[in-house]
Amino acid sequence: MKLISSGTSPFVRKVHVLLHETGQYDDLEIAPIPTSPFDTAPEVASANPLGKIPALIRDEGPTLYDSRVICRFLDDRAQSGLYPEARLWETLTLEATADGIMEAAILMLYEHRLRPAEAVLESWVDAQWDKIERAVEALNARWISHLRGPLDMGQIAVGCALAYLDFRHDARGWRKGNDALDDWFALFSQRDSMKATQPAD
Known part of the structure; x- marks a missing residue:
């Protein structure tokens, strides 16, 4: 393959x-x-x-x-069980939330990289960041117990989404007011799989 x-x-x-x-x-x-x-x-x-x-x-x-x-x-x-039946819908929802963060973050990047400077719409960029902020706040407020549980695909997706925010939009500061999520990510990012897949621009 x-x-x-x-x-x-x-x-x-x-x-x-x-x-x-x-x-x-x-x-x-x-x-x-x-x-x-x-x-x-x-x-x-x-x-x-x-x-x-x-x-x-x-x-x-x-x-x-x-x-x-x-x-x-x-x-x-x-047969690794990263989509566990016992919490399948939660895992899928968490993965979808993380994917939405990634999509909005990429659209922000494209707006600056692919459009002429005079055509960039900053209100569009800010609207994408608003989506990210809401999603990150929801992760911090509602999903920490799931994130701290046994490894599943929702956790992997969230880890990759937060890492991408650090990679492309670090100055925006997703951590502000999201201390529990920040603490979780600090631990998750130390996994061997995360260290082995760090992006290189």
Whole structure:
């Protein structure tokens, strides 16, 4: 199998962390492919008609894309229990929240990187950050007991989302007023899987 990848995508990092946590990293060929929304690499477009990464090219069966689909497949493949039945809906909701944080953070980045300076809409950027702030506050207020429980995909997704905020939007200061989440992330980021998947720009 081959994973169409990127060194900086938080969605790709989710998959990489899962691979490390489940002992599957060496089972896949990791294929970093430079691509962008304005110039989609042919290999990326071939794997995913939407032109997004990650995409998992399988030896048997169609290519899978969207990080949540890929993570569910790899979890099932390893029977690793990162989507536990006893708290499945909570885990999926937590993963969706983290993915929403990642999406908003990437849109903020694109607004500055892909638009001419005179066309950048700062109110749009701020609106994306408002979404992130609300999500982070909810994680801090409602989800700490889950985050502190046995490892699942929701935790991995949140860890990758917060790490991406540090990577791309550190000056915005997501930690302010979110002490419990900050404490949790400080511990989670010390996992070997997180250390092994730190992004490089």
